[in-house]
Amino acid sequence: MNPKWWKECVVYQIYPISFKDSNGDGIGDLQGIISKLDYLQDLGVNMIWVSPIYKSPYHDNGYDISDYLDIMKEFGTMDDFDTLLREIHARDMKLMMDLVLNHTSHEHPWFLESRSSRDNPYRDFYIWRKGKNSGPPNNWESYFSGSVWEYDSLTDEYYLHLYSKYQPDLNWENPVVVDKLHEMIEWWLKKGVDGFRFDAISHIVKAAGLPDADNPNQTATVRAYDLFSHLDDVHTLLQNLFDNVLYLYDIMTVGETSGLGPEQALNYVGDGRRELHMTFQFEHMYLDAASAGSGKWDVVPWSLVKLKEIITNWQKVLHRRGWNANYLCNHDQPRSVSRFGNDGQYRVKSAQMLATFIHMLEGTPYIFQGEEIGMTNIAFDTIDQYRDVETLNYFKEKRAEGVPENEIMNAIYKKSRDNARTPMQWDHNEHAGFTTGVPWIRVNPNYPEINVEEDLKNPESIFKYYKKLIALRKKHKVIVYGEYKLLYPTHEEIYAYTRRLDNDLLVVILNFSDREPIFQMPDEINLKGINMLISNYLPGEKDDLYHLKLRPYEARVYLGKSHLHKH
Structure with missing residues (x-):
């Protein structure tokens, strides 16, 4: 089982510019985060991951750092950061910094x-x-x-520059660069931060000689991918970082590592590798892309059977060999309820079902700000209302190719990173209580109905449901460490699986549709002594678990003893 605190924690990601503005300039800041720490403590999360807050010209929302050892003035001061860290620790929570080591700002x-x-x-x-x-x-x-x-x-x-021209890539072949980055990381660790999310970490090494990519059947980015991703020396450099700096501190590390499968991920997170504790995998993020080479904007319907195949593979390969980071949304992805659920009639039920799915898997669950109240995608009226550099570049490029504007905007509505970056919806006051000024990006107009204030009042809310899930995870080790087994792999509406640890057996039943499919408990699971742990619906009076009619987006979790399981 190899218990670790970072396996047992729940992470909440804050996108600081959009979280809470304390001074009315329309930009979220550190004092705004401090003012909401009691809210996060009430939710029950253990670790707060803050997207970059370093000094930056903000061409790519802070992922272009011009000074690693300073705070962007719009966010506050280093004194504000010290206060934030102190207040987080005072509430028995931890802080994870978001660190970009592949590139800096062109103003560094x-x-x-x-x-x-x-x-x-x-x-x-x-x-x-x-x-x-x-x-x-x-x-x-x-x-x-x-x-x-x-x-x-x-x-x-x-x-x-693998990203924008304002983000020149660092040369990790230069040992002086490596030493300076190590010194910077240790500077933050000595301050008391509890971990790092390493952005784009798999790209820090480029192929010797920087040769042309030569696969004519793929887009240029995909053609070149193997020439700047997951090269062998990445592991050497990460092991050096671990051996020289990280191992001295009891921290948590997660790497952003797109384009790999679970066996390859073990090269980063396998027990004894001395690299990272977990990585963010992206396979399920490409479920709704027409093909790996077509890019994220070419959107097609996604398949539950394929989702099960991907998640099951990661669950099985990493069990007792590494550790998963489980998520459906972050600052780079659309809102999970709009993408994988139903953000209309069944917004609440589907958001609760998706939360059940993520929190009952083996691995550390990640919540992106607003996910706990079911915030949805945004469809701005014009391209001028968008702020994301990737979105704006895509629009400009496709218009130049002659693609009709409405076609481009439909792709942007589904996949723009700004879907996740609209301001946090705190209440039904102007600008959703995010700011007293003019927000840097428009608030989603559905904020009068979807906001924290409403969820805190409603005992059946998404927030209250997340709170229960997190509390259950702290109480039952089987939710953290239990071995995963998929049930009914080819069912197109139901995702069901078991988790087993010692004598505990967890049964998770999820309806990913707005229909009412029938779930049949496998015969080998003896139902004597099995009890419902959580559900997003009240149980029916005459539930028959051997022939259970599920309601739209219903989630049920049962806990029993595995000695009742017939072999």
Whole structure:
């Protein structure tokens, strides 16, 4: 079982610019987070993950850091951060920082020095190359569209950026860079932070010689993916970071590592690897993409059978060998209830069902701000109301290709990162109680009905249901450590599975549809002594667990003793 506190915790992600504004400038800040810590403590979460708050010109919402050891002035001061950390710890919670090690801002002092001349001592902190054939050094394409190379006329060379041109990639082949990053990480650990989420960590090593990608059947980004992702030296560098810095502290680490399966993930999180505690996998995030090569914007209906296949594979491969990070939503993804549930008639029931799904799996559950009240996607009227650089680039690129505007906007409504970035809906006052000023991005107009104030008053609310789930996880070790087994893998509406630990048996039954399918408890599960642990509906008077008619988006969890399980 190998118990660890980071396996038993529940993580709540805060996107600070959108969480709570304390001073009326329309931008969420650290004092705003501090003012809501009692709310998070009441929810029951143990770990707060805060998206980047470092000094930044904010071209990519703080994932472009210009000073690792300072706070962005719009968010507050280092004194505010120290207060936040102290207040979190006073409530017996922990704080996880979001750290970008693949790249910095183009305004970082290192890069300003690096671009000043070819013989500057900082030149080799980044990846510079001469162009070839009057163009970029290779044909790699950026995640945010266009080439990964930006020409700089001052020194007549190109610098590499996997993301936007405002985010030049660091050169991890330079040991001085590595040492400086290690020093910076230790500086935060000495302050008392309790962990890190390492952004884009699988990209820190690029293929030797930076060769052209040569798979003509894929988009340029996918073609080049194997040339800058999950290369062997990534593991060497992470092990060095662990051995030199991280192992000295009792912290939690999670890596953003798209494009891998569970066996490959064990290279990062396998017991004894000395790298990371868990990684965010992305396989289920591509369920509604037409193909791996078509990009996220080409949206198709997703399949529950495929979701079961993906999650089951991760549950089984990592059991007793590594650890899962379980999530359905974050700052880069659409709202989970709009994507995997029903954000109309069954918003409450489907949000509660999805929460049951995530919290009953083996692994650490992650809640993204607003998920606990069932916040939904946004459909802004015009592209001018969007703020996300990826969304704006996509719109511009597709319009230039002649794609009709309504077609582009329909994809944006489903997949824009701004779906998750609209302000937290606290109450039914103007701007949802997020700010007394003008918010940096518009509030979802459904805030009068969907807000924290309403959920706190309603005993059947999504918030109250999350609170019960989290409390159950703290009480029953089988929810944390039990071995997963899928039931009915090919059923297109019901997702059911068991978890077993010692003598405890958990049975999880989830209806992922607005219909009323019949669930039949497998004959090998003896129902004597089995009790309902939680459900998002009141149980029926004449429930027959061998022939159970499920209501739309119903979730049921039962707990029994596994010695009642017939082998």
